[in-house]
Amino acid sequence: MLRRLIAAAALALPLPALAEGEVVYWPLVTDGTEYRRIAYPPQAGGLVVLADTTVVFDVRRADVNYWPITREHLSDVTRGSPVVAGTLEIVDEAGTVTGIVPEAYLLWYPEGVGAGQAEVVRGERAAQVYESYLAAARAAADALRDHQRLVAEHHAAVEAWLKIAATRPAQLPPPPPEFTIPEPEPYNAFATAPEAAPIVSLRPGRYTIRLRDPAGGLVPGTERHLTAFAPLTRGTGFVIRPGDRWTQPVISFSPEATVYATGRTDLYLQPVPVAKYVARDFTRLFRPQSHDVVDPFLTLWVPELSGVDPAADISLTLWNGTEQVGTRALAPFRVTQTTGRSLGYVIEEFRPGGGTLAPDFTAIKLDRGTALTRVALAGGGQLPDSERHIREVVPAAGWALFVPALLPLFLALNVKAVARRRRQSALKLAGAPGGAAPGVVRGKQG
Amino acid sequence: MTPAPRHVPAARTVAVLARREAAAALGGFGVYIATTVALVAAVWLLLVDVRALDVAGILVPVDPYRAPLDVALLVLALFFAVSAAVSTARDRASGTLEVLFYGPVDETTYLLGKLVGLIVAYAVTLPLVAAGLFGVALLSGFALPGTLPASLVLSLVPAGMVVGFGILLAIGTSRVRSAVLVLGVVAFVMLGAAAANSIVLMVPIDHPSSPVLALRDALAGVNAVLHWVSPFAYMQRIVGEGVAIGAWQTAGIGVAGALVATCVMLALAAAWLRWRGVQRGGE
Amino acid sequence: MIEIDRLTRRFGARTAVDGLTLRVAPGEVYGFLGANGAGKTTTMRMMLGILASDAGTIRVCGRLVRRGDRDGRMLVGAVGEVQHFYPEMTCQAYLKFFADLFDVPQPVQRVAEVLADVGLADRARDRAVDLSKGLQQKLGLARALLHDPPVLLLDEPVSGLDPHGIREVRELICRERDKGRLVFFSSHVLAEVAQVADRVGIMNRGRLVYENTVAGALAGHGTLEAAFVAVTGGNVRQAELVA
Ligand SMILES: Nc1ncnc2c1ncn2[C@@H]1O[C@H](COP(=O)(O)OP(=O)(O)O)[C@@H](O)[C@H]1O
Ligand SMILES: [Mg+2]
Numbered sequence: 001m002l003r004r005l006i007a008a009a010a011l012a013l014p015l016p017a018l019a020e021g022e023v024v025y026w027p028l029v030t031d032g033t034e035y036r037r038i039a040y041p042p043q044a045g046g047l048v049v050l051a052d053t054t055v056v057f058d059v060r061r062a063d064v065n066y067w068p069i070t071r072e073h074l075s076d077v078t079r080g081s082p083v084v085a086g087t088l089e090i091v092d093e094a095g096t097v098t099g100i101v102p103e104a105y106l107l108w109y110p111e112g113v114g115a116g117q118a119e120v121v122r123g124e125r126a127a128q129v130y131e132s133y134l135a136a137a138r139a140a141a142d143a144l145r146d147h148q149r150l151v152a153e154h155h156a157a158v159e160a161w162l163k164i165a166a167t168r169p170a171q172l173p174p175p176p177p178e179f180t181i182p183e184p185e186p187y188n189a190f191a192t193a194p195e196a197a198p199i200v201s202l203r204p205g206r207y208t209i210r211l212r213d214p215a216g217g218l219v220p221g222t223e224r225h226l227t228a229f230a231p232l233t234r235g236t237g238f239v240i241r242p243g244d245r246w247t248q249p250v251i252s253f254s255p256e257a258t259v260y261a262t263g264r265t266d267l268y269l270q271p272v273p274v275a276k277y278v279a280r281d282f283t284r285l286f287r288p289q290s291h292d293v294v295d296p297f298l299t300l301w302v303p304e305l306s307g308v309d310p311a312a313d314i315s316l317t318l319w320n321g322t323e324q325v326g327t328r329a330l331a332p333f334r335v336t337q338t339t340g341r342s343l344g345y346v347i348e349e350f351r352p353g354g355g356t357l358a359p360d361f362t363a364i365k366l367d368r369g370t371a372l373t374r375v376a377l378a379g380g381g382q383l384p385d386s387e388r389h390i391r392e393v394v395p396a397a398g399w400a401l402f403v404p405a406l407l408p409l410f411l412a413l414n415v416k417a418v419a420r421r422r423r424q425s426a427l428k429l430a431g432a433p434g435g436a437a438p439g440v441v442r443g444k445q446g
Numbered sequence: 447m448t449p450a451p452r453h454v455p456a457a458r459t460v461a462v463l464a465r466r467e468a469a470a471a472l473g474g475f476g477v478y479i480a481t482t483v484a485l486v487a488a489v490w491l492l493l494v495d496v497r498a499l500d501v502a503g504i505l506v507p508v509d510p511y512r513a514p515l516d517v518a519l520l521v522l523a524l525f526f527a528v529s530a531a532v533s534t535a536r537d538r539a540s541g542t543l544e545v546l547f548y549g550p551v552d553e554t555t556y557l558l559g560k561l562v563g564l565i566v567a568y569a570v571t572l573p574l575v576a577a578g579l580f581g582v583a584l585l586s587g588f589a590l591p592g593t594l595p596a597s598l599v600l601s602l603v604p605a606g607m608v609v610g611f612g613i614l615l616a617i618g619t620s621r622v623r624s625a626v627l628v629l630g631v632v633a634f635v636m637l638g639a640a641a642a643n644s645i646v647l648m649v650p651i652d653h654p655s656s657p658v659l660a661l662r663d664a665l666a667g668v669n670a671v672l673h674w675v676s677p678f679a680y681m682q683r684i685v686g687e688g689v690a691i692g693a694w695q696t697a698g699i700g701v702a703g704a705l706v707a708t709c710v711m712l713a714l715a716a717a718w719l720r721w722r723g724v725q726r727g728g729e
Numbered sequence: 730m731i732e733i734d735r736l737t738r739r740f741g742a743r744t745a746v747d748g749l750t751l752r753v754a755p756g757e758v759y760g761f762l763g764a765n766g767a768g769k770t771t772t773m774r775m776m777l778g779i780l781a782s783d784a785g786t787i788r789v790c791g792r793l794v795r796r797g798d799r800d801g802r803m804l805v806g807a808v809g810e811v812q813h814f815y816p817e818m819t820c821q822a823y824l825k826f827f828a829d830l831f832d833v834p835q836p837v838q839r840v841a842e843v844l845a846d847v848g849l850a851d852r853a854r855d856r857a858v859d860l861s862k863g864l865q866q867k868l869g870l871a872r873a874l875l876h877d878p879p880v881l882l883l884d885e886p887v888s889g890l891d892p893h894g895i896r897e898v899r900e901l902i903c904r905e906r907d908k909g910r911l912v913f914f915s916s917h918v919l920a921e922v923a924q925v926a927d928r929v930g931i932m933n934r935g936r937l938v939y940e941n942t943v944a945g946a947l948a949g950h951g952t953l954e955a956a957f958v959a960v961t962g963g964n965v966r967q968a969e970l971v972a
Contacts, residue, residue, distance in 0.1 A: 068654045068663075242503045252506040256692075258589060260505045267504065295687060297695040393587025398493050404581025405485035408574040412478030451792070451803035452876075454832040459799070462829040466815070473817055541813030547779045548807040548873075549830045550799040720796075724779055726813075 019064040023084055023221040024075045028056035028107065028120065031285050032275070032304050035107055035118045040288060043073040046225030048284045051204040054120045056105055058197045059084040059211060059222065072289040086211035086219050088198035090226075093206055100198035106130055112188030126194045133191040140187030147184055154179040202228040229282075231275035235385030236377055237303060241268040241363065243347060246335060253301035255385045263392040268333065268347070268363035271314060271377060271386065273304045316364045319374040327378075328366065332359030454550040463551070463559025464566060471529060471567035480525035481571045485578040487521055488514035496586055509690055510588045511579065516686040518579075519601050522571060523608045523681050528629055530564050530612030535625035541726040553716040557613060561712065564609040565602060572598045597689045600697060604681040607704040610711040611677045617718045636676040639668045680704040730755050731776070731880065731913060736785035738771055745771040747935035749785070753913055753928075755879070758906050760922040760943070761915040762957065763932030769915035770810060772932075773884050776913075777807055789880055803831065806873030807882040812865040814857035820844065820868055821853040824875060831876035843871040847901065863894030870901060881905060883914035887921050899925045919953040929953065933961045 025040040030053050040047055041064040049055045061084055062077035088100040104126045108119045121129045157176040165172060211222040237253035243266035252259055253274045261267065279300035280293040315329045332350035350359035366372065377386035471477055491514040499505040537543040546556060576598060583590045591597075615632060616625040643665040651659050672679050680700055688697025733751040737744065746768040753759045763769050774780035776787050778794045778801055787794040790804050814823055821840060828836035844850045847867040852860065857868055866886065873881060886902070887895045902912050902925050916922050922929060923943055931939040939960040941949070950956035 068659055069651045069656075240504060240506070244503065248502070250502065250504055250506050254508060257506050257508050260499050260507070260588065262499060262503045265503045295693065295696055297693040298687075298691070299693075391587060391589065393499070396585040398496065401489045401493065401496070401582050401585050402486060404578045404585065405489045406482055407578045407581065408478045408481035408485070408571070411574065412475055416475075451790075451800045452832070453800050454803070454830075456799070458832055459830060462826065465829075466826050470815065470817055541809070541811060542815060544779065544809060545813055545872075546830075548777060548802065548805070548809070549827060549876075550802050550832075551830070552797040552799055555799070725774070726811075 021061045022064045022075065023219070024060050024062045024064070024077045024081070025224060026058040026060050026077050026081075028058065029053070029285060030055075030118075031282070031302075033117070035120070036286055038286060038288060039075045039077050040224070041073045041075045042221060042224075044288050046227060047209070048227050048229065048281055048288055049202065050285060051202055051228040051230040054122075054199060054201050056120060056197050056199050057088050057100070057209070058195070059086075059088075070289075071291060083197075084211060084219060084222065086213045086222070088200070089210050089212055090200065090202070091208040091210075098200075099212070100200050102196040102198050104194050104196050105199055106194045107192045108133075109190045113190050115188070120199065121191075122199055130191050130194050133189060136189070137187055140184065143184040147181065150181055151179065202226075204228050204230040227281065229278060231277055232299060233276045233385070234304075235274050235276065235301070237272045237274035237301060238386075238388065239270040239272055241270070241361070242266075243268065243368070246345075246347060246361075252388060253303065255387060258389045258391055260391050260393055262394070263368055266347075266368050267366040268361070269316065269366065269375075270361065270363045271330070274301045275304055276301050314364075315378055316366075316375050317378055318366075318370065318372055319376075320371045321373055325370070325372070328364045330362055330364050332362045333365070335360045456555050459550055459555040460558045460562060463546075463556065464561075464563035467533065467560050467563025468566040468570075470533070471564060472570055476525065476529065477567060477571060478574075480522060481574050481578075484518035484521035484525075485575065485582075488518040488579065489582055491517055492582065492586060492588065495588065507588075509591050509593075511591055511594070512686060512690045515579075515594070515597060515690065516682060518575060519681055519685055520678060522568065522575070523605060523678055524633060526564055526568055526605060527608045527612040527633060527677070528626060529567075530560065530609040531616035531625040531629040532622055533564075534560060534613045534616035535619050535622045538724070538726060539621055544724045544726060547724045553719045554712075557712050557715050557719070560613055561606060561609050561708075565606050568605045568609075569602060572601075591690065593689050593692065597685045600689055600701060601681065601685055603701045603704045603708075604677055604684050607677040607680055607708045607711070610708045610715070614711045614715045614718075617715045617722065633678070636672055636678055639665060639672055640676075640679070643669050674703060675707070677704070677707070680707070730788075730790055731759075731911065732786075732788040733772075733776070734786045736772065736775060736787060737783045738768075738775060738780065739783050744935050746775070746782075749932075749935075749937050751930060751937060751940075753911055755911050756906060756909050758902060758912045758925055758927045759914070760926030760929040761913060761932065762917065762919060762922060762929055762953075763915070764917055764961070767917075767932040768935040769917075769932055770884055773807070773882050773913075773915060776882060777805060778802065803876060804878055805880045805882055806876065806878040808866070808869040808873045808884065808886060810884045810888070812862075812869045814865070814868075816856070816858050818857055819854050820849060820857050820860070820871075823857045823868070824871060827872050828875050833876055839875060843874045846874065847871045848897065863890045863897075866890060866894065866898065867901075870898070874905070879910060881910050881912045881914075883912065885916060886914050887916065888918060895921055919957055923947065923953050931957060931960050 019041075022041055024042075025047060026037055027040070027047065027049065028035055028037050029049050030036075031050060032053065037058070039062075041062075043064065043066075060077045060081035062075040062081045064073050064075045066072075067074045085102070087102075090098045090100065092098075103123055105120055105122045106126045106129065108121045108129055110116060110119070154176065161173070161175050205228055207226040207228065209222075209224055209226050211219040213219050235253075235255055237251065239249045239251055240259065241247075241249040244264075246268065249270075253272075254276075277300050278296065279298040280296050282300055282302065283290050283293045315327045317324060318326045318328065333347050334350040335345050335347050337345050366375070372390045372392070375388050375390060488511075492510060494513075495505060495507050495510045537546075543556070551559075576594065579590060579594070582588075612629060615629050619625040619628060643662075646658065646662045646665055649658050649662075651662070653659075673683075680703060684697045684700035684704065687693065688700055731751065731753040733749055736746055736749040736751075738746040749768075749772060761769050761772070771780065775782045776789065776794060778796050778798055781796050789801065792798075792801050792804065794801055815826075818826065821844070824840040824843065825836055828840055833839045841850070841853075844853055847870050849864060849867055849871060852864065857865065860868060870883075870886070873883075881902075883902070887898050890898065899921065902914065906912050914926075926943050928940070928942050929946060930937050939946075939956060941956075943953075946953060946956045950959055
């Protein structure tokens with residue numbers, strides 16, 4: 001709270017002067033699905049990384065400014081910012097110091113930037129990957145250029161022939177042959193230029209990090225705290241697509257949350273590996289100065305990229321109460337538009353070899369009308385915590401729900417009425433001749 | 447010399463005062479109306495999920511009762527804050543406070559009696575809330591969360607803080623009307639600051655010199671203080687942000703904070719009452 | 730027994746009680762007289778320990794009166810100038826509440842006893858706030874008697890009552906005195922005092938300006954009014970002035 005107060009007080013002041021040439025940690029970190037460079041100016045506090053992932057500790061010098069709108073210290077660190085060279089020292093909680101010397105690395109996107117998972121390629125392989133990447137990219141560019149030249153030549157020949165044809169000569173030469181050479185496959189893979197920096201994968205825990213220069217002295221301003229966090233637990237989530245609106249799936253990542261369904265449509269369940277994190281750590285992984293999550297005990301389920309292999313031998317076991325009512329296997333499905341139907345599309349099981357393209361999605365289908373209370377995945381034991389409770393509900397009309405809400409009022413009215421009746425009968429008793437003698441405490445009261 | 451006077455244990459005094467307080471609170475209609483309003487508000491919020499399920503055919507709410515329970519307990523908290531303030535102010539205004547002090551009652555036993563009595567009255571509303579929600583669960587199909595009993599039981603702690611807060615605000619007033627007014631203003635500021643904070647957070651800010659920015663940061667500062675001071679914030683924290691989502695540590699810290707805050711408020715109230723005296727309208 | 734020594738209480742610049750010294754013996758009925766604003770209620774509040782004194786001491790039955798001394802209150806039964814009740818309570822419930830508060834043994838029986846003592850037995854089930862002023866005064870007395878205290882403090886017990894009510898309260902005071910209780914009551918209606926008090930003290934602007942047995946006062950001045958006018962009008966014989 002104090003820090004928040006101080007931050008609030010600091011905000012009342014004018015923008016602080018630019019801090020120049022600060023040490024900015026600029027690590028390359030991943031959340032398990034993508035790599036990002038995150039700038040940590042000195043004011044950003046300790047570093048947060050995912051444990052057991054490769055982290056590149058790039059350290060630069062850059063100017064720092066405060067941005068009141070997001071309440072963050074921003075640095076203008078770029079690839080051109082001067083590198084702070086040195087050996088990275090990592091001190092664990094026991095005080096053990098590990099030195100990490102810089103090594104060559106690059107970020108390799110085999111399926112292209114923004115598709116698939118990136119990989120940090122280290123050491124000598126970095127140079128090899130970069131060379132082959134350059135060669136392949138160059139070859140692809142050359143092939144594309146060659147193809148474009150052939151296309152241009154073909155166009156020229158067609159133009160020339162058309163010009164001749166326009167003069168309506170007695171003898172028209174045969175037209176150029178049809179152009180059939182296919183365009184070369186696009187080359188999407190990408191590699192960043194090789195650089196050098198300390199690289200390490202850390203076990204979960206708290207550390208202190210700092211840089212030691214080649215002369216053996218500590219580089220001033222490089223000491224920071226670092227937290228490496230791991231998932232609290234892993235499990236299996238589901239993306240659930242209702243049959244009548246398959247493009248609007250709902251997610252069920254937490255095993256504790258019950259799935260409610262009205263039972264009017266089929267459900268398609270797509271298993272997804274999920275991990276549970278401390279929400280604050282996970283938020284700070286990519287936004288270290290975030291103020292969004294303050295509570296250190298909040299948790300969060302997030303999907304992990306290593307998706308379920310569509311070919312995997314996975315099946316869903318279905319229960320109704322304690323009785324097992326069947327199993328359903330993972331299957332590919334295809335959505336086709338229909339004409340004249342009110343729904344507009346049908347979802348059918350995909351059959352390969354039918355000449356059609358790939359399936360639209362792979363899922364486990366739960367037919368409407370199956371009485372279910374619980375489902376769980378089975379399949380080589382690789383999908384833990386996949387149990388889900390399912391409740392099929394036919395909700396009452398909205399107004400009916402207010403009836404039980406009036407219960408306390410009914411109760412009060414009844415109690416009051418009974419009390420009044422009892423008081424009146426007591427009065428009558430007291431007033432009646434031969435009633436209890438004055439001074440004698442009557443009834444059960446007292 | 448006459449022999450030493452008979453001694454009445456403080457716990458006995460507190461119990462007798464608390465019993466009267468609880469009976470007075472439960473003997474009126476107010477508490478039942480408040481419980482009904484709380485349940486109606488809860489149902490109204492639950493209808494959001496009921497409708498969403500109806501539209502989508504499928505819904506995976508983490509806990510459909512989280513927001514409804516939050517708002518229900520907030521309504522009850524507000525009612526008991528007002529109750530505590532009114533009954534404290536009425537004791538002085540009607541002169542019954544001084545008469546109590548002719549007997550073996552001092553500031554501490556008086557305040558504890560009031561606190562315990564109103565907590566007991568609050569506790570009596572909880573089964574009603576639970577029964578109402580149970581009926582709602584049967585009709586809506588949305589299962590009650592397993593944490594509901596823990597939520598309700600732990601809500602006794604912030605409820606106690608709410609009562610202490612109402613008492614403290616009323617100690618300084620001599621009239622029921624001014625007690626309600628003071629409490630209304632303070633509760634409005636507390637709940638309003640939280641609401642204004644979340645509204646301002648949604649306003650896009652495009653320039654560092656924007657006045658919205660200053661407002662946002664001022665509200666953030668106010669809310670940072672209220673986080674530890676406002677009994678309504680504790681109610682929210684212990685139930686909605688704690689027990690309801692299984693964040694037991696958050697709930698535990700909230701409970702500890704609320705207990706400390708309640709003790710502080712009672713001590714302040716006792717000191718203030720001592721300083722003001724117990725006579726009617728006395729200053 | 731009541732022993733008050735040099736008791737003083739100020740409200741701002743005003744001295745409500747000024748160096749009051751006073752003794753009342755067990756079994757005595759003491760009439761504490763004075764015009765409105767003389768400092769009677771202030772004195773009695775200090776005797777109850779609900780108002781702090783600025784100087785001086787009070788002992789009741791030998792026990793020093795201190796603020797917040799819960800045990801000390803068990804020695805005193807007090808009735809205030811105006812009666813205040815909980816609107817939802819019957820007379821019986823009201824007395825039962827205080828019987829429990831004083832931890833009276835066999836509370837239900839005791840409540841019936843005191844109700845009979847003050848003549849309210851037939852009104853037990855009526856709401857206290859619905860009673861007439863006189864009956865409310867009696868209910869207050871019943872409350873003060875619940876725990877059988879050796880000392881009764883009554884602030885203006887007969888003011889505002891009709892002659893019938895005044896007689897009843899007077900009888901009640903005599904009866905309680907006969908049971909051995911010390912009765913200390915205040916009044917600004919002098920005529921009522923002569924018939925019931927053993928001794929009177931007259932307060933004027935916070936000071937006890939006259940103290941004598943009723944018989945002595947009547948002998949010296951003829952009537953209490955004459956004594957009152959004499960001492961408050963400045964025409965006081967030295968011998969009767971309290972040191
Ligand atoms: N709580 C108080 N605050 C300020 N002045 C007071 C208070 N109580 C009494 N006084 C003043 O002290 C004086 C004595 O009052 P009080 O003891 O009530 O007189 P009495 O009971 O003899 O009529 C009066 O002048 C009154 O105004
Ligand atoms: Mg008076």
